Amino acid sequence: MNIPKMTVSGRGGELSTQAPALRLLACGPAGAGKSTLAGRLLQDRGAAAVDQLVAEQGDAAFRPFSTDRRSFLIADAPSGPRNLSDLAMAAANCDLAILLVDARAGLVEQALRDLAIVSMLGVRHVVLAVNKMDLVDYSETVFNAVVADCTDRASGMGFRTLAAIPMSALSGVDVASPSTRMPWRHGPSLLDYLETVEIADDAAEAPLRFPIEGVDSSNPGSRGFSGVVMSGRVKAGEEICVADSGKTAHVARILGARGDVDSARAHEAVTLVFDAKVEAARGDMICHVADRPAVVEQFAAHLLWMGEEKLLPGRSYLMVMNGRTVQASVTEIKYRLNVESHQQMAAKTLQADEIGFCNLAAAQPLSIDPFEHFRKTGAFQLLDRATNAVVAIGTIAFPLRRASNVHLQAMSVTKEVRAGLKGQKPAVLWFTGLSGSGKSTIANLVEIRLAGQNAHTIALDGDNLRHGLNRDLGFTDADRVENIRRVGEVSKLMADAGLIVLCSFISPFEAERRMVRELLGPGEFVEVFCDTPLETCIQRDRKGLYKRALAGEIKNFTGVTQPYERPDNAEIVLTLDDGPAEAMADRIVAYLRASGIVASA
Secondary structure, eight states: OOOOOOOOOSOOSOOOTTSOOEEEEEEOSTTSSHHHHHHHHHHHTTGGGGTHHHHHHTOTTSEEEEOSSOEEEEEEOOOSGGGHHHHHHHHHTOSEEEEEEETTTOSOHHHHHHHHHHHHTTOOEEEEEEEOGGGGTTOHHHHHHHHHHHHHHHTTSOOSEEEEEEOBTTTTBTTSSOOSSOTTOOSOOHHHHHHHOOOOOHHHHSOOBEEEEEEEOOSTTOOEEEEEOOBSEEETTOEEEETTTOOEEEEEEEEETTEEOSEEETTOEEEEEESSOOOOOTTOEEEOGGGOOEEEEEEEEEEEEOOSSOBOTTOEEEEEETTEEEEEEEEEEEEEEOTTTOOEEOOSOBOTTEEEEEEEEEEEEEEEOOTTTOTTTSEEEEEOTTTOOEEEEEEEEEEOHHHHHOOOOOOSSOHHHHHHHHTSOOEEEEEEOSTTSSHHHHHHHHHHHHHHTTOOEEEEEHHHHTTTTTTTOOSSHHHHHHHHHHHHHHHHHHHHTTOEEEEEOOOOOHHHHHHHHHHSOTTOEEEEEEOOOHHHHHHTOTTOHHHHHHTTSSSSOBTTTBOOOOOSSOSEEEOGGGOSHHHHHHHHHHHHHHTTSSOOO
């Protein structure tokens, strides 16, 4: 791919200061001069003159400055993995990225990572600012080598323009005006270029996308739906569609900031009132009938991982997209991107600061758009379910074909009917604890007692399932997550059959135990924590597993080389003080009777 370069010989025509501010992102490795450059632009270009822009844009990460011909907002993105979230958030909302590179060091790994991130997040215009040229004697040879390297590495990243400008931000050389320090160069200064570069508004030409942010039901005959037109245009009187449901109506009124308007364009906040009562809620997408997005549960996406803990396929996260929050998980990592070579590498997980291409599954159908054509609505965030911290930013590539071909089949005989025939309530007893804590022994005793009361049960044991259903899984974190995901789905099916399911699994991670709990109905998941001290588990070690793990012969062994996350809210906690295993089993059966899961004796 040939990347076009802007050839701006002068300041060009006058640009209106009433045009939307050009959003800039200063990025690059630590020490490249980002803060120096941003500080010079803010100090020298009258930042105070457009302070109101921050309030209007609603984003304190961007700071304003202006010239006679254009207004700007600039974000100085800190470097390093701990600041990746700030960089990603800024990149997702900027028009042009200024990649600062130290002329002495060239394109180091962090610069290449930043370049890959801004490409992934839809930035299509880049300025390669080769800074600190004064420290290489303003060498044309050094500059050309950095530019050639960047042009080669950026090939295929989708940039529309890549302009290279040599400068010294500290001394101001080629920042605000052309300098005589480099007679071999005849291009514009950085500010000259920024004042004249043309950034097309792709959102204006794209089909209508209006994610609902609020619903006004005060009018009994119709409803008003408020939000921002993310792309396209909507006119009064035309037919629209709620993408998620397919319901259609006509736009009766469009309410803008100053009353009724005939139409609304991209970036405008309005309220749409329809001529008929349409069922829709926050997060639903309004579009034109002929340009409805795909509505699916599964899709492929590029993912920038920012979590402190690595990404584990199968783990449940919260996905936030277009005002809607749903449960979602990564089902498969197709590859990890090597930011230095731009090669696709095989991967089973993603670490912080890595980019991957993944398949995802949401807990419910969503209207999705490819990010390539819908930058404002084709992106999402993943949140950690325990902390609500942002762990990833994703951009949608395409819906998975199988997602649109597979639909849930309604069954006439329900779980309640099946359980009623058995005279019990369905439940999953989830026994968790360290190896040797007594899980399987106690579960077996409970099942014997329940069988004696004619209860219908099934036992799922970790070791047994690894001989069949999960024989392909090891004991890495990723495999443990997938192990519990599969068992959780099987347990749900068996509970749907009206059974009492007894599951004995170490299940070391709270996130996966919570995931299984949420698959089931209220009161159907009973967590039994066998809180046996590690020392006692080691003493009971009939299989010799702890001895081998402590000797380094077994890797990824919970309690020795892998952590175990203790349950905080288990329904039943069993300790050595509860007596022998038989007494513990009696306690569990008493709980089941008191909960109405089995009938009282």
